Amino acid sequence: xxxxxxxxxxxxxxxxxxxxxxxxxxxxxxxxxxxxxxxxxxxxxxxxxxxxxxxxxxxxxxxxxxxxxxxxxxxxxxxxxxxxxxxxxxxxxxxxxxxxxxx
Numbered sequence: 001x002x003x004x005x006x007x008x009x010x011x012x013x014x015x016x017x018x019x020x021x022x023x024x025x026x027x028x029x030x031x032x033x034x035x036x037x038x039x040x041x042x043x044x045x046x047x048x049x050x051x052x053x054x055x056x057x058x059x060x061x062x063x064x065x066x067x068x069x070x071x072x073x074x075x076x077x078x079x080x081x082x083x084x085x086x087x088x089x090x091x092x093x094x095x096x097x098x099x100x101x102x103x
Contacts, residue, residue, distance in 0.1 A: 008045075009052045009089070012096075016088035027091040028079045034094035042097065047075060049093065053086045 019027070038046075054064030063069055065086075067077045079087065 004055075006052050009049055012049070012089045012092040013085070015092045016085060019088045019091055022088070022091065024080075024084070024087065027087045031079060031087075031090050031094045034097055038097070046090065046093070049089060050077065050082070050086065053083070053089065057083065 035043075035046075050064060050067075054061065063075055065077060065081050067075045069075050079090075082090070
């Protein structure tokens, strides 16, 4: 069976390799700060990246990594429960987002 193609995920995962030295607290803090600047479409991209990572890790569930679906249909995750590579991928996304976001 052919491996699925996820260009954005693959690019971010490759770039995440350069963040192996970044402390987990910095990964989390930068990502959380970036979330506060995002709109719904960008949250959707984050959720897709999380789902892709879960699917590729064979941790496939409707809401992976102990995420909680709220009554508002929002999904809340604990960043610290993500695998370290996913944390780095999301950090990489945050770095890109902050560099290209027009204020």
